[in-house]
Amino acid sequence: MRLLLTTSQGIEDLASVEVRSLLDKIGVPFRVEEKPLGVEGRVLAEVGEAFYTDEKGRKRELSVATYLNEKSRLLHRVIVEIASGSFEGISDEEPERALGRIENFVASLPVERFVKVSESFAVRSFRKGEHKITSVDIAKTVGKAIFDLLSRFGKPKVNLDHPSVIFRAELIGETFFLGIDTTGDSSLHKRPWRVYDHPAHLKASIANALIELAKPDGGSFIDPFCGSGTIPIELALKGYSGRIACLERYRKHLRGAEMNALSAGVYDKIEFILGDATRLSEHVDRVDFAVSNLPYGLKIGRKSMIPKLYMDFFSELAKVLEKRGVFITTEKRAIERAIEENGFEIRHHRLIGHGGLMVHTYVIE
Ligand SMILES: C[S@@+](CC[C@H](N)C(=O)[O-])C[C@H]1O[C@@H](n2cnc3c(N)ncnc32)[C@H](O)[C@@H]1O
Incomplete structure (x- = not known):
C-alpha cells in the first residue's frame, strides 16, 4: 500500500x-x-x-x-x-x-x-x-x-x-x-484540544517541528511569546519531563492558553506566566531551551516596533538561555540583527510554509 x-x-x-x-x-x-x-x-x-x-x-x-x-x-x-x-x-x-x-x-x-x-x-x-x-x-x-x-x-x-x-x-x-x-475533512494539525483560537496561532505540526529542532533533553523550557500555548501544550503532550513555562504579555491570550492546556489534559504540566518577554530575566533566572513563534506585527503601525522588540528580547534572552533557542518569524532582517548583536550564533536556518508564507526558522545557541 x-x-x-x-x-x-x-x-x-x-x-x-x-x-x-x-x-x-x-x-x-x-x-x-x-x-x-x-x-x-x-x-x-x-x-x-x-x-x-x-x-x-x-x-x-x-x-x-x-x-x-x-x-x-x-x-x-x-x-x-x-x-x-x-x-x-x-x-x-x-x-x-x-x-x-x-x-x-x-x-x-x-x-x-x-x-x-x-x-x-x-x-x-x-x-x-x-x-x-x-x-x-x-x-x-x-x-x-x-x-x-x-x-x-x-x-x-x-x-x-x-x-x-x-x-x-x-x-x-x-x-x-x-x-x-483517511483523515477526513479536518486536518490533523487542527488539534481537538484547541478551545481558544488565538488569531495568530501556530499550526501544531509546525510547533512539533520547532520542538524537534530544539532537541530539548529534559532541561527547562520556555515559550516567551506563547499566545494560546500551542508549543508548550504540544511539548507537554509528548510527556516531557522537564519544567515547561508559557510566558505571554496579554491576559486574554494567557487565559486562552490555560483553557487549551486544561482541554488537552496538561494544565498541571505547564507554568503560565503573565509578563513581558523583553523583561525575561525578571521572570526566569535561567532556562535551557526557548522556542517561540515571534510576533510578526503584520498590522501597519505595529510593524515598525518589531526591530526594537526583537533587540530587547534577544538581549534579555542572552542573560538566561543556557542551551538552545528556536524561533520562527517573517522578519528576517530584524531577527538576524538581534541574534547577532546579542552574541548568539545561528546553527541552522530553514524556511517553513505557514499561513501562505514561507517563514524563517532559526536554531541559535
Ligand atoms: C505569533 S503569536 C504566538 C502564537 C502562539 N505560538 C500560538 O500558537 O498561539 C505572538 C504572541 O506574542 C505576544 N506578545 C507580543 N509582545 C509580547 C511581549 N513583549 N512579551 C510577551 N508576549 C508578547 C502576543 O500577544 C502574541 O500572543
Missing part, C-alpha cells in the same frame, strides 16, 4: 523521521520518500501489511493509516493512494482537453475497491502550479468519473457535506494523484 502523507512545506524531513520511527514500532516493512516527484509538503510511505494479536490471541490486520492518524504529531493528512500519473503538458492545455485526460485516467481505475456503492462519497481537490483549470473543475470531473464507474454496481450516493468516503484528487504541477483521505 502506498500512503501519501501531507505536512507543511519545509518540514518533510522531520515528518519522515517521525513516520519511520512510528512504522519501526509496529514492525511493518516500509520505504519512505520525502517530496515524492519533487512535490513539497508531501512524504510517500510504501508499507507492507501490519498485524497485531487481539485479546483472544487471534492475528488481526492493523490499519497503518489509522495508526498514523492517531500517533503522528507532524502530519496533516494520511491518504491511501489509488493511483498517480504524470500528465506532461497539462499546464498549457485548454480546460476541455486537460479535464478529459483526468476523466479518462480516473475512469480506468478500480475505484469500486475503495468505496461500497452503499456508502456516500465526495471528492475534495487540491491544485498547485500553473493550469487553465481550477480545483473546482477537477473535483467535478473526478466526481463525475467516480459516479459513472460506481453506477455499474448500483446507485452511487454523493454527499458533499458529510461523506462516508472522501476521495482526494490533487494536481500539482504535472502530477495527478487520486487517493482516499
Whole structure:
C-alpha cells in the first residue's frame, strides 16, 4: 500500500523521521520518500501489511493509516493512494482537453475497491502550479468519473457535506494523484484540544517541528511569546519531563492558553506566566531551551516596533538561555540583527510554509 502523507512545506524531513520511527514500532516493512516527484509538503510511505494479536490471541490486520492518524504529531493528512500519473503538458492545455485526460485516467481505475456503492462519497481537490483549470473543475470531473464507474454496481450516493468516503484528487504541477483521505475533512494539525483560537496561532505540526529542532533533553523550557500555548501544550503532550513555562504579555491570550492546556489534559504540566518577554530575566533566572513563534506585527503601525522588540528580547534572552533557542518569524532582517548583536550564533536556518508564507526558522545557541 502506498500512503501519501501531507505536512507543511519545509518540514518533510522531520515528518519522515517521525513516520519511520512510528512504522519501526509496529514492525511493518516500509520505504519512505520525502517530496515524492519533487512535490513539497508531501512524504510517500510504501508499507507492507501490519498485524497485531487481539485479546483472544487471534492475528488481526492493523490499519497503518489509522495508526498514523492517531500517533503522528507532524502530519496533516494520511491518504491511501489509488493511483498517480504524470500528465506532461497539462499546464498549457485548454480546460476541455486537460479535464478529459483526468476523466479518462480516473475512469480506468478500480475505484469500486475503495468505496461500497452503499456508502456516500465526495471528492475534495487540491491544485498547485500553473493550469487553465481550477480545483473546482477537477473535483467535478473526478466526481463525475467516480459516479459513472460506481453506477455499474448500483446507485452511487454523493454527499458533499458529510461523506462516508472522501476521495482526494490533487494536481500539482504535472502530477495527478487520486487517493482516499483517511483523515477526513479536518486536518490533523487542527488539534481537538484547541478551545481558544488565538488569531495568530501556530499550526501544531509546525510547533512539533520547532520542538524537534530544539532537541530539548529534559532541561527547562520556555515559550516567551506563547499566545494560546500551542508549543508548550504540544511539548507537554509528548510527556516531557522537564519544567515547561508559557510566558505571554496579554491576559486574554494567557487565559486562552490555560483553557487549551486544561482541554488537552496538561494544565498541571505547564507554568503560565503573565509578563513581558523583553523583561525575561525578571521572570526566569535561567532556562535551557526557548522556542517561540515571534510576533510578526503584520498590522501597519505595529510593524515598525518589531526591530526594537526583537533587540530587547534577544538581549534579555542572552542573560538566561543556557542551551538552545528556536524561533520562527517573517522578519528576517530584524531577527538576524538581534541574534547577532546579542552574541548568539545561528546553527541552522530553514524556511517553513505557514499561513501562505514561507517563514524563517532559526536554531541559535
Ligand atoms: C505569533 S503569536 C504566538 C502564537 C502562539 N505560538 C500560538 O500558537 O498561539 C505572538 C504572541 O506574542 C505576544 N506578545 C507580543 N509582545 C509580547 C511581549 N513583549 N512579551 C510577551 N508576549 C508578547 C502576543 O500577544 C502574541 O500572543
